[in-house]
Amino acid sequence: MLNSIKPPVDFIRDFIRLESFGGVLLFIATILAMIVANSPLAFLYDAFLDTTVAIQIGSFDINKPLLLWVNDGLMAVFFFLIGLEIKREIVEGELSSISQVILPGIGALGGIIGPASIYIILNLGDSVALDGWAIPVATDIAFALALLGTFGARVPTSLKVFLLTLAIFDDLAAIVIIAFFYSGDLSITALVIAFSALSLAVVMNRVLEVTNSSAYMLLGIVLWVAVLKSGVHATLAGVLIAFCIPMRDEEGNSPVKELEHNLHGPVAYAILPLFAFANAGISFSGMSVTDIIHPITAGVMAGLVIGKPLGILVFIGLAVAIGLVKLPKDTSWAQLSGVAFVCGVGFTMSLFIAGLAFEHSGGDIFAGDRLGIIIGSFVSAVIGFLLLNFTLPPISHSTDS
Numbered sequence: 001m002l003n004s005i006k007p008p009v010d011f012i013r014d015f016i017r018l019e020s021f022g023g024v025l026l027f028i029a030t031i032l033a034m035i036v037a038n039s040p041l042a043f044l045y046d047a048f049l050d051t052t053v054a055i056q057i058g059s060f061d062i063n064k065p066l067l068l069w070v071n072d073g074l075m076a077v078f079f080f081l082i083g084l085e086i087k088r089e090i091v092e093g094e095l096s097s098i099s100q101v102i103l104p105g106i107g108a109l110g111g112i113i114g115p116a117s118i119y120i121i122l123n124l125g126d127s128v129a130l131d132g133w134a135i136p137v138a139t140d141i142a143f144a145l146a147l148l149g150t151f152g153a154r155v156p157t158s159l160k161v162f163l164l165t166l167a168i169f170d171d172l173a174a175i176v177i178i179a180f181f182y183s184g185d186l187s188i189t190a191l192v193i194a195f196s197a198l199s200l201a202v203v204m205n206r207v208l209e210v211t212n213s214s215a216y217m218l219l220g221i222v223l224w225v226a227v228l229k230s231g232v233h234a235t236l237a238g239v240l241i242a243f244c245i246p247m248r249d250e251e252g253n254s255p256v257k258e259l260e261h262n263l264h265g266p267v268a269y270a271i272l273p274l275f276a277f278a279n280a281g282i283s284f285s286g287m288s289v290t291d292i293i294h295p296i297t298a299g300v301m302a303g304l305v306i307g308k309p310l311g312i313l314v315f316i317g318l319a320v321a322i323g324l325v326k327l328p329k330d331t332s333w334a335q336l337s338g339v340a341f342v343c344g345v346g347f348t349m350s351l352f353i354a355g356l357a358f359e360h361s362g363g364d365i366f367a368g369d370r371l372g373i374i375i376g377s378f379v380s381a382v383i384g385f386l387l388l389n390f391t392l393p394p395i396s397h398s399t400d401s
Contacts, residue, residue: 023146026347029273030280030374037281045281062228070278071355074271076224076238081263082171083242084256089168091247091256101169103325104162107312108169111343112137114311115303122299129296132357132369134177136303136376138349141167142272144342147381154392156335158328163339166312174349175239182356183232190230194237197223201244211249213259216241233356272348279351282370291368292375300350300372305379309340338387344380346373 036045054063064072115136123129144163148155201219204210220241228234245256291297316336319325327336354369 080238083239110311110315115307118307119299194226301376304376341384
């Protein structure tokens with residue numbers, strides 16, 4: 001298959017272009033959601049998201065409002081795609097060499113500790129608010145690459161790869177955080193079924209050498225249902241089954257790359273915009289300045305705008321100072337600072353984690369959280385754009401863009 005034998009540079013270029021356009025759609029969906037939520041059509045928006053969708057077989061049923069089908073179901077496909085990307089990068093991409101991952105890995109660590117620390121400091125003493133500590137640690141790869149893509153050939157390939165790799169580390173961290181900090185009451189029976197399904201997928205890959213992706217997809221549905229019923233967040237099933245997809249078949253083709261290619265379009269053009277539309281509809285009715293300076297909202301904003309870039313730059317600066325790493329080729333500290341602010345655009349994953357953090361705490365906190373995410377992401381994007389606009393060269397150093 002032609003898609004499976006693309007050179008790595010072409011694969012990265014196609015990925016960035018697709019993610020960039022997906023970021024534009026995310027922005028449009030977000031604006032549309034806020035317009036509808038603050039218009040006479042707001043009641044239809046709420047009714048649409050509250051519509052109950054049920055699947056029942058005998059005494060077994062899955063009965064959820066449409067919003068949770070989007071967040072638990074469609075986002076599992078998004079996490080499945082993330083899992084495929086991570087596996088490809090680990091096996092033969094930017095994460096396959098220790099020397100390639102040290103710099104963005106250190107930056108990602110700082111980009112987690114920095115915003116989480118600021119959020120925690122601003123919300124000390126409020127046990128409910130502290131549940132949201134992980135909201136500002138994420139980077140929205142679609143928005144970030146869309147913003148970087150506006151500069152075209154001015155952006156060195158090394159800077160694009162740095163951002164992409166750091167965002168992948170962020171995704172990995174988000175997966176771990178969701179698994180350990182945002183799971184509910186556990187069902188042992190469902191966990192046993194999930195473990196059995198996952199074990200079978202591993203056996204199919206490692207022992208039976210099954211390369212038919214459809215077999216893994218069917219098993220993935222079983223895994224998703226079991227994880228959904230187990231109390232662990234259902235989206236993790238997407239990541240787990242993705243890791244079981246074979247990297248190569250007997251003919252040298254890549255089921256992982258083929259699935260990535262087939263899923264990128266639906267995820268970037270449909271699933272993520274729908275998620276943004278379903279989760280970004282904030283009503284500004286009755287809001288005041290006090291809502292913006294509320295510790296939760298302020299913690300998210302400060303975490304994204306200050307904590308994220310500061311953490312990245314401090315950790316990388318220390319690593320460079322002690323000689324552990326060097327800056328990417330053709331990249332200056334000013335340009336790296338611009339990318340660090342771009343990483344403060346946490347939109348999609350931040351909204352997702354916010355929903356998990358405060359799903360049992362009432363709508364007011366979640367609305368304030370979304371406000372912080374949207375304002376913080378917007379401010380980070382503006383600062384990052386201005387820094388990059390002033391510091392990137394007028395002529396590209398690379399033809400790969």
